[in-house]
Amino acid sequence: MNEMSKNENLDIQIYNFAYLDENTKRMIRRALLKALCIPGYQVPFSSREMPMPYGWGTGGIQVTSACLIPKDVLKVIDQGADDTTNAVSIRKFFQKTANVAVTEKTSDASLIQTRHRIPETKLKEKQILVYQVPIPEPLRFLEPREVETRKMHALSEYGLMYVKLYEDIAKHGHIETAYAYPVKTNGNYVTDPSPIPKFDNPKMNNSPAIQLFGAGREQRIYAIPPYTNVKSLDFEDYPFEAMKANFKCSICGSSDSYLDEIIVSDDGKRSYICSDTDYCKEQTKLNSKKED
Amino acid sequence: MENYPFSENSINSSIAFRSLVNATSYPGRTFQINKLNKPSVLSNAAATILITLCDNESNVYLSKEYNTDEVRNWLIFNTGAIISNKKNADFVIGTWKSLLPLNDFKIGVPEYPERSATLIIEETKYKKVKCNIDGPGIKNKLNIDLPNPELFIENNNLYPLGLDFYFTNDLEILSIPRSTKINIIKSEL
Numbered sequence: 001m002n003e004m005s006k007n008e009n010l011d012i013q014i015y016n017f018a019y020l021d022e023n024t025k026r027m028i029r030r031a032l033l034k035a036l037c038i039p040g041y042q043v044p045f046s047s048r049e050m051p052m053p054y055g056w057g058t059g060g061i062q063v064t065s066a067c068l069i070p071k072d073v074l075k076v077i078d079q080g081a082d083d084t085t086n087a088v089s090i091r092k093f094f095q096k097t098a099n100v101a102v103t104e105k106t107s108d109a110s111l112i113q114t115r116h117r118i119p120e121t122k123l124k125e126k127q128i129l130v131y132q133v134p135i136p137e138p139l140r141f142l143e144p145r146e147v148e149t150r151k152m153h154a155l156s157e158y159g160l161m162y163v164k165l166y167e168d169i170a171k172h173g174h175i176e177t178a179y180a181y182p183v184k185t186n187g188n189y190v191t192d193p194s195p196i197p198k199f200d201n202p203k204m205n206n207s208p209a210i211q212l213f214g215a216g217r218e219q220r221i222y223a224i225p226p227y228t229n230v231k232s233l234d235f236e237d238y239p240f241e242a243m244k245a246n247f248k249c250s251i252c253g254s255s256d257s258y259l260d261e262i263i264v265s266d267d268g269k270r271s272y273i274c275s276d277t278d279y280c281k282e283q284t285k286l287n288s289k290k291e292d
Numbered sequence: 293m294e295n296y297p298f299s300e301n302s303i304n305s306s307i308a309f310r311s312l313v314n315a316t317s318y319p320g321r322t323f324q325i326n327k328l329n330k331p332s333v334l335s336n337a338a339a340t341i342l343i344t345l346c347d348n349e350s351n352v353y354l355s356k357e358y359n360t361d362e363v364r365n366w367l368i369f370n371t372g373a374i375i376s377n378k379k380n381a382d383f384v385i386g387t388w389k390s391l392l393p394l395n396d397f398k399i400g401v402p403e404y405p406e407r408s409a410t411l412i413i414e415e416t417k418y419k420k421v422k423c424n425i426d427g428p429g430i431k432n433k434l435n436i437d438l439p440n441p442e443l444f445i446e447n448n449n450l451y452p453l454g455l456d457f458y459f460t461n462d463l464e465i466l467s468i469p470r471s472t473k474i475n476i477i478k479s480e481l
Contacts, residue, residue: 022302036429
């Protein structure tokens with residue numbers, strides 16, 4: 001090997017492929033496979049310290065690291081956007097440590113790491129969607145003790161969660177929870193979908209793609225395999241409703257995608273734009289084609 | 293270097309793991325595994341599962357056909373895995389017949405259902421019964437042949453506890469996790 005090629009490879013060679021060492025990957029991989037066998041159950045794993053603070057996707061990044069292959073095309077989004085700080089830095093991290101190709105196009109990606117959104121474009125078989133999860137335990141705010149929540153999951157004792165939803169209705173006339181809306185996976189475990197807007201919940205149900213969840217600080221991994229029943233909790237007389245702001249995107253005009261509200265002037269004038277930047281671009285392209 | 297299981301450990305194991313993710317995610321469908329350096333008695337697929345997943349925290353039970361010096365030395369040298377009895381095994385490897393009855397393997401406990409055995413079934417020379425499978429990862433019901441389907445039905449009845457199965461044959465792998473529901477197709481008499 002001559003001096004040039006040594007230097008060229010330096011960035012990659014100081015790390016193992018995709019950053020994590022093989023022993024750590026093995027441990028995560030075992031947890032991931034068991035998670036896929038028991039949809040919605042949170043498998044404990046010994047989460048590693050990552051070169052970023054907790055809350056920035058240390059769980060997601062460990063799952064991605066254990067799953068990446070050299071042929072992968074990686075997409076990273078933060079609240080639907082490819083160009084926000086969190087997404088850009090995680091994408092760069094894997095470009096540097098795994099030398100994988102990256103994309104912003106949902107349909108071109110083989111592995112997508114996401115913070116708080118599911119892409120609007122329908123996912124396909126064998127695509128992997130990795131969620132960054134802050135609090136994996138949906139019962140945590142209702143019952144702080146891990147020993148108890150574990151028992152509640154073991155006994156499928158979810159009365160407390162229904163009481164919480166009922167109290168919402170009693171107080172506000174509807175279920176207030178707008179994000180991280182709890183779901184029941186494969187008719188068994190109540191699962192936290194990570195803080196995605198409840199607008200995205202129906203996309204989890206029967207998805208052809210593989211959905212993996214990583215919570216770094218809380219040291220949990222869980223999964224929803226493809227074609228799995230995922231039901232948002234509700235009542236017969238208060239059925240679940242996926243909702244979004246009732247406006248059109250001011251860039252692409254789409255009325256069926258999830259919208260972000262932005263303040264555009266000092267006197268508080270509002271505008272709405274797609275949260276999914278790739279979808280917005282695609283729609284804008286389609287629109288200009290139609291006009292031609 | 294050429295005696296190591298994988299020529300490029302990190303890269304090969306990542307590719308192998310992706311096949312395992314796909315197989316586990318889409319039960320009843322066959323996925324391909326690449327060749328590796330392994331003891332002659334093991335299939336490429338079974339050896340790949342062991343090398344990709346086992347380390348010095350893994351208890352491995354080898355049924356009598358596989359409990360040879362060659363397999364033990366290869367496994368311990370390359371992974372540090374612990375050769376164990378049926379009761380404590382995390383990973384189990386054997387032919388279908390040699391592993392029966394399945395009652396001795398751990399199925400997890402209600403608080404920790406993941407503390408259960410993963411069974412790797414080698415060879416396909418068992419009495420096959422036509423079955424129809426359904427459940428997570430299966431789009432439309434699939435027809436596959438299984439040995440003693442009543443045991444898989446029993447296993448699924450334990451859900452969320454239970455055993456997870458990989459069927460391995462040379463370069464092919466197929467999974468039947470505990471979540472898969474099995475219906476025996478009654479033959480017309």
